[in-house]
Amino acid sequence: MTSENTSLQVCTTPADLTALAEKLHADGRPVALVPTMGALHDGHMQLVRAAKQIPNAAVIVSIFVNPLQFGPNEDLDSYPRTLPEDLDLLASEGVYAAFAPTPQDMYPDGFRTTVNPGPLSTEMEGATRPGHFAGALTVCAKLFGISRADHAFFGEKDYQQLTLLKQMVKDLNIPVTLHPVAIRREKSGLALSSRNRYLSDTERTLAEQLSASLRAGKDAADKGATPREVVTVTRDYLARYPEIEVDYVELRDAGLRKLNDYSDNSLPARLLLAARVGTTRLIDNMGLMLQPWDY
Structure with missing residues (x-):
C-alpha cells in the first residue's frame, strides 16, 4: 500500500x-x-x-x-x-x-x-x-x-x-x-543513538565518558603512542568509572584489519568500543592517525 x-x-x-x-x-x-x-x-x-x-x-x-x-x-x-x-x-x-x-x-x-x-x-x-x-x-x-x-x-x-x-x-x-x-554527537560528545532514550540522567552522564575515552586514546595517538598504548589509555580512562561495564576496546586499521607489531608509516586507524551503562549497551568509535611504531 x-x-x-x-x-x-x-x-x-x-x-x-x-x-x-x-x-x-x-x-x-x-x-x-x-x-x-x-x-x-x-x-x-x-x-x-x-x-x-x-x-x-x-x-x-x-x-x-x-x-x-x-x-x-x-x-x-x-x-x-x-x-x-x-x-x-x-x-x-x-x-x-x-x-x-x-x-x-x-x-x-x-x-x-x-x-x-x-x-x-x-x-x-x-x-x-x-x-x-x-x-x-x-x-x-x-x-x-x-x-x-x-x-x-x-x-x-x-x-x-x-x-x-x-x-x-x-x-x-x-x-x-x-x-x-560522520557520527553526529551531542555537545557533550555522546554519539546520537535511538537507544540513548533508555538512559536516566545519571546514566547519560556516564555514557558521555565513552566518547571522552576515545578522545583520550586519539590524543595519545596524536602524541605518538603505539597501538597498545592507545588501547591502554582508553581502557584506563573508562576504569575510572566502575559503573561502566566495558565489553571491548579495539584499535584496528581503517578497514578493521588487526594491526601488525610494527609499521614504518603513519596509518589511519579506528578506535572502537562497546560498553553497558545500566541496562543499555552502547557503541562508539573514532578515527585517528597512528605514527610509525615498533613493539
Whole structure:
C-alpha cells in the first residue's frame, strides 16, 4: 500500500516500493536510500541531508526494526517504535518517500536465504551478538534490491557494519554506491543513538565518558603512542568509572584489519568500543592517525 503524509509518500510493501523506484528511474531520477530502524533523531537527519545532496535524487528512508539482527536476549520487543512521529519528521525534511514494511512483508513464509558476512562478523560486535551482522546485511541486501537504490547512506557509528556492507556490495556486485556519514554527537560528545532514550540522567552522564575515552586514546595517538598504548589509555580512562561495564576496546586499521607489531608509516586507524551503562549497551568509535611504531 502507498499513502501520503503531506508530500511524503509512504510505501508499506516491497512491491509498492519497487514500483515507485522503477517509476523514478524511468523519469531519470536516482534513488538515495537511508536505511533506519526508526526512532529517528538528528543523526538520522544528517544522513537524510547528505542524501539530498545527490543531484535530482529521490530520498527514500526505510523504517524497519529488523528481527533478524536481534539476539534472543536483546531489546527487539522494547526497541522504540515511533512511526507517526518519524513520518512527520521525514515530511518536514522534504523526504520523497518512506518505506515501513512489517516483518511478514520482509520475511514471508518460506524465507530461507541469508548473507554470510565472513570472519569479521564474529569479532567485536559479532563476538557477543552472534548472527547480528548476518541479519543486518541480509536486510540491507533486500532493501537495496527492493528500492533499486543507486546510493545508500550509513552513519559511521556502526562502523563494523559499514565495513561489512562495503565488502558485501563489492563481493556480490550490488550496483549501489555507499556513502559513509560522520557520527553526529551531542555537545557533550555522546554519539546520537535511538537507544540513548533508555538512559536516566545519571546514566547519560556516564555514557558521555565513552566518547571522552576515545578522545583520550586519539590524543595519545596524536602524541605518538603505539597501538597498545592507545588501547591502554582508553581502557584506563573508562576504569575510572566502575559503573561502566566495558565489553571491548579495539584499535584496528581503517578497514578493521588487526594491526601488525610494527609499521614504518603513519596509518589511519579506528578506535572502537562497546560498553553497558545500566541496562543499555552502547557503541562508539573514532578515527585517528597512528605514527610509525615498533613493539
